[in-house]
Amino acid sequence: MSPTLLARAKVQQLTPYQSARRIGGQGHIWLNANEAADSGKFNLDCERLNRYPECQPPQVIQAYAAYAGVSPEQVLVSRGGDEGIELLIRTFCEPGEDRILISSPTYGMYAISAETNGVHVVDVPLTAERQPDFDGIIERLDEVKLVFLCSPNNPTGDLVNRDGLLRLLNAARGRALVVVDEAYIEFCPEHSQAALLADYDNLVIIRTLSKAFGLAGIRCGFTLASPEVIGLLLKVIAPYPVAEPVAQIAAQALSEQGLVLMRNRVDEINRLKDELARSLLQHQQVREVFAPNGNYLLVRFSPGSEMFARMSRAGIILRDFASRPGLSDCIRITIGNRAEMDAVLNVLQKEQ
Template identity: 55%
Template structure:
């Protein structure tokens, strides 16, 4: 079957998600999931009918939370579908390119490669900020620029003035996609207020992280109405199952939002606990993080990652040398992981 696949697909290396990598243990801090397992009520009648492509209740609820109008919201199967839709809608295969800035989320490149769209790579600077002169020099043929803030896996925020400068650079040239999958842990850093000024800005959001709904596969794209209408041309006809719509609206209700904010605060507290404890270990460097995870540099990151794996603590190795990404779980998971790492370096 392999030889029957498109050549582009034959050469493709799939994204190694946490679940594909696997592992066996009782502490899972590798996928930036929430440690909270919330419950919801479901009405499962009407499953014999197709759902609405874009349920009004979902759009209105998220629009109210994000501070935009419902016509500025598109709901998708996770933010990953939003990435793919934007590339499909704005890039001609074998003609246009996307641009992204590693180290960053791997699905931008894989989605483009799957569709047959070229990839231009402009690495982040040494302090993991945008290299604006290099981006400007590489914009020819680029239709979409992806920026992740808080960035995965580094955890840092991209400087707002650089985001504005990028938006100015790309006017009438390319779509700028701000990936805000982790913005609920630092809502003050959102770029949603820039939508009013920049018609070529799109923002990716998700319920997977702070809302503790990774298994729901529910994401949102925020943009101006004209851009949303373009994406509606290429989205699947029935992307939102009834149960997804029901649960999402409960999560976005007044009580649901209150619970999310409380849980996000607790996760941020546990992240700070991990950061303080790990920073006290000689030879270990912990980078400031604004999502629900930390990037940590060890004297030998691969050895630490493997030792933790062998002891049932599943972390995430990183493309950055000697660095391991550690999700902020519940306090018990954080304490157990910190104690293991302390013993490892004694």
């Protein structure tokens, strides 16, 4: 018997998440994965590499709690925000019985993590204004355990409306958890919903060091929630989720000096993003530039395939979202360094 036939039926049917690395491409300027253009420099102490790491390194937990404005008991560190998403599904959803809710188009790993774990997905698409359909979500709260909202939303860049979120949180009390994925919040920190954790024990926030901190390669993310929710997640998480070198780098990134480095990086990315947005809006093939709240811009070209091909010929690898509902001709451009943005602008200007 083929090993494939021994796998769970759901896994046999599953289409894996098409990450930027899996899709790949040929080029020398990689602007398809929302990575930072640099990471900074860090020191490693190798004296303890012979020992298993702590499950939740105190120096990382305390530093992130101070940064996020919450208590250490409200913080869990994991292998990227993706593990936080999966832990929530594994902790709160019975396979084959329970459901999560998403609002497409949005980050693909919510659905993939659910499907991998045998959990059903309810999709209440974004409205024409690219906001969660709060009325539609509230109507279906009794069907689901978890509601995933992404703010800024990947790939559109839109922020969740606070009044709508408050209405949802109040409606979901005792019925479902509302998970707000803030992977890109450092690029618009004034719009974080972390302050609401003090009043809503059904709110969960996902964070990461992959974007603004420039540390996608170490896979370090955080879940912020009530101590009760964190305690439940700690029952499910692997014994050693954070490698010792990762913990050391994360603690340095969250130091006072590390936070200054991160904020300077964010300022530069936001400046370059604004410059690119202005140039795009003047381009004859650009029909729409979506909300500029992350470290990327989603752009609707006319046609998108032709622009994607032109960039590819110039060695610039972007992310094509044309196959997603409502995103025909849309391409996502990660904001890189100035030289990379100049290369993008050069292609845009060359063939107008």
